[in-house]
Amino acid sequence: MAETKQRIRIDHWIAAILLFTMAAIAFINVLSRYLFHFSFAATEEITINLFVWLTVVGSGIAFERGGQLGIVTLYNVFPAKFKKVIILFSSGLSAVLFLLVDIYVIEAIYDELTLFQATSPALAIPVWNYYIGVPIFSVFVFTGIYRDASSKLDGLRSEGGN
Secondary structure, eight states, X not given: OOOOOOOOOHHHHHHHHHHHHHHHHHHHHHHHHHHHSOOOTHHHHHHHHHHHHXXXXXXXXXXXXXXXXXXHHHHHHSOHHHHHHHHHHHHHHHHHHHHHHHHHHHHHHHHIIIIIOOBOTTXXXXXXXXXXXXXXXXXXXXXXXXXXXXXXXXHHHHTTOO
């Protein structure tokens, strides 16, 4: 039996670290409320923003695994030549969507740095620090879209569909 060696994936580690951090923060806050009748105000702020980052990283993992929305029944009806076009079109639309998200978030970061200079309510951290994770972690989304399209196109080639 051939042994397959698992690669260490940075996106999986980031997702695990973010999820663990969120769970630890929530657990500490629950203990604090129960034992000391005191709640940390900053926990909600931190957890919500980590959740946004986790969603972006998780979206990349979902794309790679083919977990995005699709119309499989309609896709299966088409001949192989059209399937290639559909794969490329779907991947292109997904990439454009996340590119637009990144553009708007980068504009928001620019506005926060130059105009508003808002700080978060609980920790008084500049808000752009929370925003910056979205375009950074979008790298994993684009990688997931590419990997999904590549595996689907390779599957078409192995079926003999050009």
